Amino acid sequence: MDLKLSQCFIAVDDHDKALAFYRDVLGLEVRNDVGFEGMRWVTVGSPLQPDVEIVLEPPAASPDASPADRQAMAELLAKGILRGVIFSTADCDALFARVEASGADVLQEPMDQPYGVRDCAFRDPAGNLLRFTQRRGD
DSSP states (O other): OOOOOOEEEEEOSOHHHHHIIIIIITOOEEEEEEEETTEEEEEEEOTTOTTOEEEEEOTTOOTTOOHHHHHHHHHHHHHTOSOOEEEEOSOHHHHHHHHHHTTOEEEEEEEEOTTSEEEEEEEOTTOOEEEEEEETTO
């Protein structure tokens, strides 16, 4: 079976702030920016992985979501409870310095983990958890 990850989704409450972080701070390229039924989706990705995309979407992006569902998702996003993603990097410490200098909310400074990686963690402008890992020995 030929199966690969194509897209993952991250809820954001302000696409312009998200773009400033994912494009300008992390260096991801913008691949698509579309509006549909009053909503906006922005697709970004690493130049090193042209076949994997991250879709920055509004909370409760379904046009069928009720106003109560949209409110609940917005509240969960504001609390930082929605899941983010884990990125890999060749230099965790350099990436940490760059992201910290941007003013992003630091959750964990770089540290060696017992499961073989050095990692750090931040929240993006919407409050999503983002971890950055480097395999030890890389």
